Amino acid sequence: MSELSAKVTEPKKDWTLTQRALRRLIGWLDEGAGSEGGKYLEMRQRLVAYFDRKNCAMPDELADETLNRVARRLEEEGVIESETPARYCYIVARFVFMEHLRAAQKGNALREDLRRESHGLAPFEADDDKEAKERLLNCLERCMGKLEMLNRETITRYYIGKERVKIENRRALAAELGITMNALSIRACRIRDKLEQCVRQCADKG
Amino acid sequence: MSKETHNDQTLQRYLLGALPDSEAERLDELGLTDDEFAEALRIAESDLIDAYVQNELSGTVLDQFKTYYLASPLRREKVKFAQAFQVFALKEASVQTAGLTGKTARVRKGAGWFSAVSDFFAPRLALQWGAALAALALVIAGSWLVFDNVRLRQEMSQVQARREVLARRELELQKQLETQRANNTQTEQELARVRQEQERLGQELKQTPAGAKSSREGSIVSLILAPPLRGASQVPTISIKPGSSQVAAQLQLEATDYSAYRVALIDPAGNQTLWRSGSLKPTVKGERKSLAASFRADLLKPRHYLLTVTGISGGTSEIVGNYPFRVVK
Numbered sequence: 001m002s003e004l005s006a007k008v009t010e011p012k013k014d015w016t017l018t019q020r021a022l023r024r025l026i027g028w029l030d031e032g033a034g035s036e037g038g039k040y041l042e043m044r045q046r047l048v049a050y051f052d053r054k055n056c057a058m059p060d061e062l063a064d065e066t067l068n069r070v071a072r073r074l075e076e077e078g079v080i081e082s083e084t085p086a087r088y089c090y091i092v093a094r095f096v097f098m099e100h101l102r103a104a105q106k107g108n109a110l111r112e113d114l115r116r117e118s119h120g121l122a123p124f125e126a127d128d129d130k131e132a133k134e135r136l137l138n139c140l141e142r143c144m145g146k147l148e149m150l151n152r153e154t155i156t157r158y159y160i161g162k163e164r165v166k167i168e169n170r171r172a173l174a175a176e177l178g179i180t181m182n183a184l185s186i187r188a189c190r191i192r193d194k195l196e197q198c199v200r201q202c203a204d205k206g
Numbered sequence: 207m208s209k210e211t212h213n214d215q216t217l218q219r220y221l222l223g224a225l226p227d228s229e230a231e232r233l234d235e236l237g238l239t240d241d242e243f244a245e246a247l248r249i250a251e252s253d254l255i256d257a258y259v260q261n262e263l264s265g266t267v268l269d270q271f272k273t274y275y276l277a278s279p280l281r282r283e284k285v286k287f288a289q290a291f292q293v294f295a296l297k298e299a300s301v302q303t304a305g306l307t308g309k310t311a312r313v314r315k316g317a318g319w320f321s322a323v324s325d326f327f328a329p330r331l332a333l334q335w336g337a338a339l340a341a342l343a344l345v346i347a348g349s350w351l352v353f354d355n356v357r358l359r360q361e362m363s364q365v366q367a368r369r370e371v372l373a374r375r376e377l378e379l380q381k382q383l384e385t386q387r388a389n390n391t392q393t394e395q396e397l398a399r400v401r402q403e404q405e406r407l408g409q410e411l412k413q414t415p416a417g418a419k420s421s422r423e424g425s426i427v428s429l430i431l432a433p434p435l436r437g438a439s440q441v442p443t444i445s446i447k448p449g450s451s452q453v454a455a456q457l458q459l460e461a462t463d464y465s466a467y468r469v470a471l472i473d474p475a476g477n478q479t480l481w482r483s484g485s486l487k488p489t490v491k492g493e494r495k496s497l498a499a500s501f502r503a504d505l506l507k508p509r510h511y512l513l514t515v516t517g518i519s520g521g522t523s524e525i526v527g528n529y530p531f532r533v534v535k
Contacts, residue, residue, distance in 0.1 A: 048280070052278050052280045055277060055278060084239070087238075133290065136290045137290050
C-alpha cells in the first residue's frame with residue numbers, strides 16, 4: 001500500500017477525466033462481467049456511502065475524486081494488477097478521506113462540517129415542511145408507477161407491519177415468491193434503492 | 207467473509223458510529239469490496255431507518271440515531287424517503303384491501319405506526335379509506351339489487367306460469383260442463399222418449415186380450431249377430447215362431463269408441479225404420495264387446511232386415527255398423 005500511496009495520494013490538478021479514461025475505468029471495474037456500467041455505478045454508490053458514514057461534508061465529490069484518481073492511474077499505468085478493482089478503490093478512497101480530514105483540521109472543511117453537524121443535531125422532526133412532504137409523496141407515486149407490477153407488490157408488502165407482524169408478512173411473501181428470506185431482503189433492498197434514486201431525481205427537478 | 211463480522215447488532219453499531227475505529231475500518235473495507243457484506247449493510251440500514259420511523263428505537267440506540275445518523279443530510283434524505291414510502295405502502299395496501307385481496311389483517315396491524323408518522327397525510331388517507339369503503343358499499347348494494355331483481359323476476363315467472371295453468375284448467379272445466387249439459391239434455395230427451403214408449407205400451411197392453419198377453423210374455427226369440435265381414439255371403443237367419451212376442455238381439459262390436467249407441471231396425475225394401483232404441487251402453491266381457499237391444503217380434507215378416515248401430519259422442523253421431531239378418535216363419 002505504500003507503493004500505491006505515492007502514486008495516488010497527491011491529486012494532479014491539471015488532470016481531467018477524458019472519455020477514453022472513463023471507458024477504460026468502466027471496463028476495468030467490470031472485470032468482463034458485461035454489466036454495461038453497472039459495476040461503475042455500484043462502486044460509486046458504495047463510495048458515496050463510505051464517505052457519508054465518515055460524516056464527510058460532500059460524499060459525492062469525494063467519491064468522484066476517488067474514481068478520478070483510479071482512472072488517472074489506469075491511464076498512466078495501462079493496467080492495475082496488484083489489487084482487485086474493489087480493493088484498489090478502497091485504498092484510494094482511504095487516502096482521499098485522510099486528505100479530507102487533514103484539510104478539515106486546517107480549517108478548510110471544518111466550518112462546513114461544523115455547520116453541517118449543528119444542523120444534524122437539530123430536532124429532525126422540526127423539518128416537517130408540508131409542501132416538501134407532498135412533493136416527495138407525489139414523486140414516490142410517480143416512481144412506483146414506473147415499477148413492474150411484481151416489484152411494486154413486493155416492495156409494498158415487504159415494508160408493511162411492525163416487528164413480528166412484519167416478519168410474518170415477509171416470511172409469507174418469500175414463500176409466495178418461492179425464495180428465501182435472505183433473497184427477499186436483497187430483492188426488496190434493490191427495489192428500494194432504485195426507487196430512492198428515482199425519487200431523489202424527481203425531487204431535485206422540483 | 208465470516209458472518210460473525212456482520213451480525214445485525216454489529217451492523218447497527220457500525221451504522222450508528224458506535225464501533226471502535228479498528229473494527230469500523232474493517233467494515234469500511236468490506237463495505238466497498240465484499241458484495242455480500244455491502245448488500246447486508248444496505249438491508250441493515252433500511253431496517254434501522256424503518257425502526258426509527260416506526261418509533262421502535264429507544265434508549266442509547268435512539269440517541270445515537272439522532273445525534274450521529276441524522277447528522278448527515280444524505281441520511282436524513284433516506285429517512286424522509288422511508289417516511290413517505292411507508293405511508294405510500296400503507297395506502298397501496300389499503301387499495302389492495304378494498305380490492306378484496308385478503309390483506310386486511312396486515313394493514314390493520316400496520317396502522318399503529320401509520321398514526322404516529324402520518325398526521326399530515328391523515329386526511330388524504332382517510333379520504334382514500336372512505337372512498338374504498340364507499341366503493342365496497344356500492345358493490346354490495348349493487349349486488350343486492352341485482353340479486354333482488356333476479357328473485358322478483360323468478361317470482362313473477364312462477365306466478366305467470368301458475369296463471370296459465372289455471373286458465374287452461376278453467377277452459378277444460380268449461381268444456382266438461384258444456385258436455386255435461388249436452389248429455390243432460392240428451393238424457394232428458396231419452397227419458398221423455400222412454401216415458402212415451404211406456405205410455406204407448408201401456409195403451410197397447412190395455413187393448414190386447416188376456417190370452418194373447420200371456421202368450422207374448424212367454425215367447426222371446428234371441429238373436430246374436432257378429433260384426434258383418436266384408437264379402438261375407440252368409441246372412442244370419444232367425445225363425446219367428448207363432449206366439450213370439452220379443453226379439454232379444456245381441457250385437458257384437460269391433461270396438462267401443464263411443465260411450466253410447468243407438469240401434470235401429472230397418473226394412474231395406476222400403477228403407478223404412480221400423481224401430482229405434484234409446485241410448486244404450488255397451489257391455490264388455492273380456493275381449494268381447496256387445497250391445498243388447500230388444501224389440502217386438504211382430505214387427506218382423508219373412509224377409510231381410512237390417513239392424514243399424516250408431517255411435518253417439520257429444521252432440522254428434524255416426525253409423526258404426528250394419529247387421530243384416532233374414533227372418534223365416
